[in-house]
Amino acid sequence: MMARYLHFRPPLEAALLFAIIVSAAVRVRAFHIPQSRPIHKVSLHASTTDSNNDDDDDLWNADISPLQQQRQRHNSEEQYDWTWSILPLPEHADNTSIAERARCAMMSSSTNNHHHHSNNKQPAALQDRCSVNLDAFHNGRCKAQWLHVDPPVLTVDNFLTEQECDDIRRITISPPPAGVGRVIKLESRLSESNKSNNQGTAVRLSTTWYVRYGAPQVAPLLRSLMQLLPDIQLEQTEEVQLVRYMGEGQGFGWHEDALSEQEATMDAGGQRIATLLVYLDDCQDGSGRTLFRDLRGGGKDGKQCRLGVSPKKGRALLFFPAISTTASIVEDDNTSTTDDDEDNGAFGNVYFDHTRADHRTTHAGEPPTGQNGQKHIAQLWIHSGIHTPVVFGRGLNRHSEAVL
Ligand SMILES: O=C(O)CCC(=O)C(=O)O
């Protein structure tokens, strides 16, 4: 079973041993999984052993095989209305920039009328996150869309060109293209308890490639990121991670990207304050969406808002797994989905670096459907502090090698 997943090939026993050691080391460091967090290996046919989960809304977390979960989830999802909820921007603001229009919309949104930053160009809901330069990505080529106000969820179409997507995607092909250098590949079949939101077990079946900052293939992505989030430094980012889901059996269950306090050691650079992912292909029939189920206040009646973002080649998705604690926090007790989590309603414990996990950003990666269905994404996580790259070994992968 191991051999099947890790694609071990003869003849080098030494290489095999090395791969095991590196892969074990990487797994511990890359996923920032503390010793105390139970990890269970699952395969397509094995069951997870965690059963401390009574949330039957969440089939990904049930104690059944992922494949079975997959089928059930698809059936149950037909009943939900996973629509794009595009924020209606005020008509009269047509001629102004998208950032200004979004700001207008947010000023009139009831959840945000406690913010009085009317002279500030930055939309209120973004005030305590990192600043986003939407204007740079709403022009002839790109199209920025504000899908949810608070917590902010945004997409930018054509964030990368088709060519740039193909170049990155090619890293996953064996042998990797020239110039990419060393790439670390990890088969992910982890089921880990997600303590930060009490959601029990998050099942993930996918393959991840860690890409060096210096690989020319990721240069356009890093460059675009720096343009989109002008106030962050490259040193705050983790290395680009490419994720591939193969077929209907692979996906990523409900989880948060925010790290727990133990996970975010100082070396890791504190909390993850932003997630940027770029879809590298179009999935069949709108499958392979990134789903959010706990956004609030986005729909009418302040009802819980479910949002499904469809993969589209070159489209970026941006959201904020943690928020600065200097932010004014609006609690909506009626729609709390974290009833058994008495700490702070929508938010997690105060962690460190003045950030708190924003449970409302809980999300899942839907599997691709169709014959030979594949979904590829490039992920970037931005930390509150300086992130020390460790995946390739300390000092073997440096931010300064990025071709910007
Ligand atoms: O596959 C997706 O759409 C989401 C992936 C994700 O959430 C993650 O890797 O943390």
Ligand SMILES: [Fe+2]
């Ligand atoms: Fe995620």
